[in-house]
Amino acid sequence: MFSQQSIIGNLLPRIPAVSRGRFATWLEKHNRDLSIFQTSLRRKLTTFNVAYAKAGWDATTNISIYPSTSVALSLVDAAAIKEVTASRARFPKPVEQYKLLSFFGDNIVASEGDDWKRYRKIAAPAFSDRNNKLTWDETVRIILDLFDNVWGSQESIIIDHALDITIPIALFVLSAADFGLRISWKDEGIPPNHQMSFKDALHEVSMNCFIKILFPNWAMGLTEHTRRVRLAFEELDSHMLEIISKRRNAEKKEERHDLLSSLLDASADDPSFTDRDLTGNIFMFLVAGHETTAHTLCFTFAMLALYPDQQEILYQHIKSILADGKLPTYEEMPLFTHSMAVFNETLRMFPPVNGIPKYSAEDTSMTVGNAAGDELVLPVPRGTHIVINTVGLHYNPRYWKDPEEFRPSRFLEPDWPRDAFVPFSAGPRACIGRKFFETEGIAVLTLMISRYKIEIKEEPQFASETFEQRKTRVLASKPGLTITPIRVPLVFKRR
Numbered sequence: 001m002f003s004q005q006s007i008i009g010n011l012l013p014r015i016p017a018v019s020r021g022r023f024a025t026w027l028e029k030h031n032r033d034l035s036i037f038q039t040s041l042r043r044k045l046t047t048f049n050v051a052y053a054k055a056g057w058d059a060t061t062n063i064s065i066y067p068s069t070s071v072a073l074s075l076v077d078a079a080a081i082k083e084v085t086a087s088r089a090r091f092p093k094p095v096e097q098y099k100l101l102s103f104f105g106d107n108i109v110a111s112e113g114d115d116w117k118r119y120r121k122i123a124a125p126a127f128s129d130r131n132n133k134l135t136w137d138e139t140v141r142i143i144l145d146l147f148d149n150v151w152g153s154q155e156s157i158i159i160d161h162a163l164d165i166t167i168p169i170a171l172f173v174l175s176a177a178d179f180g181l182r183i184s185w186k187d188e189g190i191p192p193n194h195q196m197s198f199k200d201a202l203h204e205v206s207m208n209c210f211i212k213i214l215f216p217n218w219a220m221g222l223t224e225h226t227r228r229v230r231l232a233f234e235e236l237d238s239h240m241l242e243i244i245s246k247r248r249n250a251e252k253k254e255e256r257h258d259l260l261s262s263l264l265d266a267s268a269d270d271p272s273f274t275d276r277d278l279t280g281n282i283f284m285f286l287v288a289g290h291e292t293t294a295h296t297l298c299f300t301f302a303m304l305a306l307y308p309d310q311q312e313i314l315y316q317h318i319k320s321i322l323a324d325g326k327l328p329t330y331e332e333m334p335l336f337t338h339s340m341a342v343f344n345e346t347l348r349m350f351p352p353v354n355g356i357p358k359y360s361a362e363d364t365s366m367t368v369g370n371a372a373g374d375e376l377v378l379p380v381p382r383g384t385h386i387v388i389n390t391v392g393l394h395y396n397p398r399y400w401k402d403p404e405e406f407r408p409s410r411f412l413e414p415d416w417p418r419d420a421f422v423p424f425s426a427g428p429r430a431c432i433g434r435k436f437f438e439t440e441g442i443a444v445l446t447l448m449i450s451r452y453k454i455e456i457k458e459e460p461q462f463a464s465e466t467f468e469q470r471k472t473r474v475l476a477s478k479p480g481l482t483i484t485p486i487r488v489p490l491v492f493k494r495r
């Protein structure tokens with residue numbers, strides 16, 4: 001009944017014939033393997049039958065009647081996905097679906113056409129090689145600050161949930177490299193004139209966007225939770241305005257070339273680039289860059305802890321490049337091929353963005369295939385919703401052998417299926433921050449694994465669990481803006 005492209009269809013749980021459910025794309029994967037989910041969630045889904053394996057084609061369609069009669073075509077066929085991502089004019093982005101991310105103003109993610117081109121052009125120089133080096137250097141500084149000033153001489157550090165460190169890492173790197181704002185692990189508290197720290201406000205906002213859409217402002221005052229969410233939105237706005245005014249006042253003294261400078265230059269040169277374009281884009285870069293990165297780092301640590309043999313292979317590779325005690329440099333980044341393979345495998349298995357929406361701007365057609373090698377030409381009428389099902393593609397056995405297995409080495413083979421790997425989307429609207437993430441990720445992983453061994457925290461209440469049960473528990477996730485690990489308890493042991 002309710003289209004998944006509508007807000008209500010996105011929020012409802014799975015109800016047969018009424019809504020597909022919020023977590024459907026992630027939970028279905030390609031073959032309905034639900035093993036890594038909480039039992040309660042799994043039980044609800046066992047009757048689910050809209051899966052590609054069952055359909056016999058690498059595409060399925062849903063027909064819905066609300067908000068209007070519409071067809072959604074969901075794709076896990078690499079060639080069809082490549083065609084969709086490559087043709088921006090034929091398959092644009094349905095920007096109205098992103099309006100929920102425009103609280104603070106229009107922005108690069110929630111725009112199309114000339115507006116998008118302008119935002120992308122403004123932001124592009126900040127993602128050049130020069131700034132990637134800055135990202136690397138800032139990441140190394142932030143991780144050394146964690147080692148030296150927080151973990152100190154402790155032999156083993158227990159972290160109750162890995163997000164407790166990966167969220168600050170992602171935010172500190174983004175703040176420093178994109179906005180020139182250095183936050184140290186020690187001064188994480190609430191600054192004067194604020195009721196919430198920058199980190200908490202941003203986290204609260206990304207986790208609770210949906211609440212802000214559903215409730216009018218007056219209703220946000222009704223419960224303690226909604227009041228906190230409302231406060232987070234106000235606080236984030238005020239933190240962002242502060243970042244802008246600090247830089248505006250400091251700009252004369254210091255020449256910088258980061259994202260904030262590019263955005264401020266655009267607002268100074270072009271009167272149509274308003275202050276709301278500024279906060280809209282700052283917010284968007286913060287959201288797009290911090291949660292995706294934090295969750296990916298968290299899943300990566302979890303997988304390495306669950307698979308110590310893979311961690312050992314990675315450690316030996318890092319050791320073969322880094323002389324004892326030497327810090328890795330940006331120039332050495334291409335040498336850390338195993339670190340990159342570990343990230344790619346984690347992103348294949350846990351792509352933060354599960355479904356990438358597009359629509360057909362004209363009457364057209366598309367060829368889709370199946371495991372038997374058959375091909376089918378589908379008519380795609382104008383207005384058809386298209387979902388690039390990242391998870392389904394990444395677990396599609398047509399491209400990935402034993403897709404449920406964590407095997408980073410598949411990305412070291414020269415002919416790995418590049419078109420079947422789209423965690424950052426592809427084509428002109430692919431993620432602008434991909435290299436930023438890879439740079440930060442490799443610096444974090446290389447430093448972390450070279451000095452610490454990561455293990456799952458042993459807890460008496462889980463002493464009798466099997467490996468599969470432990471894996472299910474540690475990898476359990478819930479929906480957020482991107483898939484969110486629920487609790488990944490880890491121990492970092494000094495090597």
Ligand code: HEM
Binds near residue numbers: 174289425431433
């Ligand atoms: C693991 C890390 C990341 C993943 C998996 C990821 C994934 C994606 C995906 C799938 C898209 C396309 C979304 C769509 O079409 O609806 C996207 C777009 C985008 N990402 Fe990322 N991203 C990551 C990190 C980052 C970082 C670190 C930044 C910024 C510093 C960033 C900034 C953006 C922006 C601005 C866009 C919109 C680009 C445009 O529409 O032109 N992302 N990302």
